[in-house]
Amino acid sequence: MESKPSLDKVASKVAGLGIPGLVLLTTMALTGWAGAAAITTALAALGGPLGMLGGIALLGVLILVSKGLTEYGFEAVFKATADELVKNGHTKEEIKEKVNSYPISKGLKLKIGAYLDEKEE
Numbered sequence: 735m736e737s738k739p740s741l742d743k744v745a746s747k748v749a750g751l752g753i754p755g756l757v758l759l760t761t762m763a764l765t766g767w768a769g770a771a772a773i774t775t776a777l778a779a780l781g782g783p784l785g786m787l788g789g790i791a792l793l794g795v796l797i798l799v800s801k802g803l804t805e806y807g808f809e810a811v812f813k814a815t816a817d818e819l820v821k822n823g824h825t826k827e828e829i830k831e832k833v834n835s836y837p838i839s840k841g842l843k844l845k846i847g848a849y850l851d852e853k854e855e
Contacts, residue, residue, distance in 0.1 A: 753800040754793040813849060826850040 748755040761776035774786065781788025802811050819829055833846050 752797065754796040757796060758793060812846065816846070816850060816853070820853070826853070 748759055758776055761780055762772040765772050765775040767775050777786040777789030780792050816829060830847050830850060834843055
């Protein structure tokens with residue numbers, strides 16, 4: 735007879751993965767599968783056209799982003815990213831249009847737009 739791991743032990747393992755762990759867990763739950771099939775399907779879904787490898791890469795990027803947000807805060811990461819986009823040739827208007835198409839709060843959109851407006855060319 736196989737014993738189940740305790741919920742605390744499972745939660746501890748998922749928490750060890752941080753935000754990417756929650757993303758993977760949620761995606762696995764949405765697949766409707768269990769076990770290895772759920773992991774495979776979730777990683778493939780997260781990876782889009784790149785499949786499971788893309789899903790693994792996305793989780794790696796999420797680790798980097800979540801650590802950056804924890805260490806520097808949202809505003810610092812946002813400003814550095816916006817600066818890098820401008821440096822790479824994107825116009826402020828392009829960035830604003832893209833941001834306005836995202837499902838984020840109006841307040842955050844205004845804050846991002848204000849930062850871009852006050853930024854020197």
